[in-house]
Amino acid sequence: MTATPGTTTPRATVDDIRRAVAQVHDPEYPGVSIVDLGLLEAVRVDEAGHAEVDLIPTFSGCPALHMIAGDVEVAAAAVPGVAEVTVTWLTEGVWSPDRLTASARTTLAQDFTVVLRRRDGTLLCPVCGSVAVVDTSGFGPTRCRSLAWCPDCRNPVEVLR
Amino acid sequence: MRSWADLDELQTFLDGGGIIEPNDDIPDAYRQEVFRFIEFHANSELMGGLTERDWIPRAPGLRLKQVFLAKTQDEIGHAHLLYMVAADMACKTRDEMLTDLFSGRTRFHNVFHYQAVTWADQIAIAYLVDAAAFASQRAVFAECSYGPYKRVLKRIIAEEGFHMRHGEEMLLRIAEGTPTQRAMFQAALDRWWWPSIQLFGPDSPPNDPLLAWHIKSERNEVLRHAYVQKYVPLLQGYGFDIPDPDLRFDEGSGQWQPGTIDWEPLKATMRNGGPDSRRRIDGAARNHEDTAWVRAALEQAGARLARAAA
Numbered sequence: 001m002t003a004t005p006g007t008t009t010p011r012a013t014v015d016d017i018r019r020a021v022a023q024v025h026d027p028e029y030p031g032v033s034i035v036d037l038g039l040l041e042a043v044r045v046d047e048a049g050h051a052e053v054d055l056i057p058t059f060s061g062c063p064a065l066h067m068i069a070g071d072v073e074v075a076a077a078a079v080p081g082v083a084e085v086t087v088t089w090l091t092e093g094v095w096s097p098d099r100l101t102a103s104a105r106t107t108l109a110q111d112f113t114v115v116l117r118r119r120d121g122t123l124l125c126p127v128c129g130s131v132a133v134v135d136t137s138g139f140g141p142t143r144c145r146s147l148a149w150c151p152d153c154r155n156p157v158e159v160l161r
Numbered sequence: 162m163r164s165w166a167d168l169d170e171l172q173t174f175l176d177g178g179g180i181i182e183p184n185d186d187i188p189d190a191y192r193q194e195v196f197r198f199i200e201f202h203a204n205s206e207l208m209g210g211l212t213e214r215d216w217i218p219r220a221p222g223l224r225l226k227q228v229f230l231a232k233t234q235d236e237i238g239h240a241h242l243l244y245m246v247a248a249d250m251a252c253k254t255r256d257e258m259l260t261d262l263f264s265g266r267t268r269f270h271n272v273f274h275y276q277a278v279t280w281a282d283q284i285a286i287a288y289l290v291d292a293a294a295f296a297s298q299r300a301v302f303a304e305c306s307y308g309p310y311k312r313v314l315k316r317i318i319a320e321e322g323f324h325m326r327h328g329e330e331m332l333l334r335i336a337e338g339t340p341t342q343r344a345m346f347q348a349a350l351d352r353w354w355w356p357s358i359q360l361f362g363p364d365s366p367p368n369d370p371l372l373a374w375h376i377k378s379e380r381n382e383v384l385r386h387a388y389v390q391k392y393v394p395l396l397q398g399y400g401f402d403i404p405d406p407d408l409r410f411d412e413g414s415g416q417w418q419p420g421t422i423d424w425e426p427l428k429a430t431m432r433n434g435g436p437d438s439r440r441r442i443d444g445a446a447r448n449h450e451d452t453a454w455v456r457a458a459l460e461q462a463g464a465r466l467a468r469a470a471a
Contacts, residue, residue: 062231064323067326143234
């Protein structure tokens with residue numbers, strides 16, 4: 001899409017682009033927006049319709065970065081008035097689980113049995129609510145998760161770190 | 162703790178969509194059957210992860226190395242979760258399951274009994290084999306009656322969906338490649354088409370306990386047929402030939418009909434007598450021995466931390 005000066009192409013706003021980016025889901029958590037995961041840091045757009053989207057990776061070695069950037073580019077480019085999109089993975093600033101919204105926490109716990117460590121260091125079982133969950137391994141299926149076990153309902157639990 | 166007077170009562174509970182939890186009084190017949198299924202799945206994830214690992218140094222380019230690193234970690238992580246669930250069923254300990262796997266006493270998916278010869282084989286595996294595994298896992302998740310397994314499957318399926326996108330990307334890239342690259346993929350397709358079809362297994366027996374107890378939600382032949390309908394036109398659309406001379410499109414039903422499926426290769430892999438079974442199993446066993454010091458070190462460190470905290 002190209003913005004032609006002098007025509008009535010609408011100006012895209014930062015909010016329009018944010019809303020479009022919020023439709024992008026994490027490839028490993030279908031149903032969870034990358035914005036709710038706290039990956040979106042900033043959006044800028046100029047008069048020519050050049051949008052810049054800055055993202056923060058959970059882990060710099062995350063293998064989904066390329067795919068997420070591609071999805072974000074497609075989503076932002078579809079916003080009327082956007083002529084060009086630049087997606088940047090920031091190398092400064094650190095992602096932490098604190099950046100998750102309440103809704104992302106709920107979905108991860110209920111749909112994926114993935115929880116965050118609480119302030120006092122304990123883990124709350126997403127299946128039965130027990131606080132007896134114990135860490136079992138620092139090595140989970142992805143860089144951003146470790147493994148734990150709930151001895152009460154006897155289910156594996158994963159911890160987003 | 163819930164309990165069921167007999168298998169008929171259990172059947173009524175399961176047919177009503179009931180989910181069994183570990184603290185229930187689980188009838189032994191159900192426990193054994195479900196345990197064996199989860200153990201097979203766990204073994205397959207572990208053997209699959211080791212296969213992916215072999216290709217990390219040979220993957221062309223940093224990005225694909227990253228993808229293969231991640232896939233390896235995913236599969237090993239899935240195995241880890243599944244062995245936790247299986248060990249909790251108290252039929253075998255985790256060590257017993259691993260010992261049985263490494264000594265060839267238990268089974269794992271047929272597709273990990275073949276050698277990946279070139280990079281194109283890895284693409285065929287990512288595109289075809291992962292898709293077949295994904296389809297059968299989704300069918301297990303759909304009605305899975307064992308709670309902890311269903312929860313783990315949910316995450317596995319989300320991650321396999323991600324692997325499939327990588328497979329599609331890689332296939333697109335080689336399909337748009339040079340004639341040599343396309344020929345490489347065709348050769349790989351010739352090697353992997355039938356094992357992918359055979360992965361679904363022969364037609365389900367009439368009284369398959371896995372279907373009755375809502376572990377599987379769909380008969381093998383139905384899943385296999387749907388897979389053929391999807392992948393024949395896709396691969397042909399990219400200009401590749403399906404290595405099945407008897408494959409035909411039935412105008413009446415509008416369905417693709419494959420030729421007769423030879424089940425002997427599948428049976429051989431289930432006896433751990435496939436073309437690459439010996440090397441795969443020995444390699445996995447050696448890998449386990451070679452990494453014993455890592456587990457010992459982690460255990461020692463864990464014990465030290467526990468003492469410090471006490």
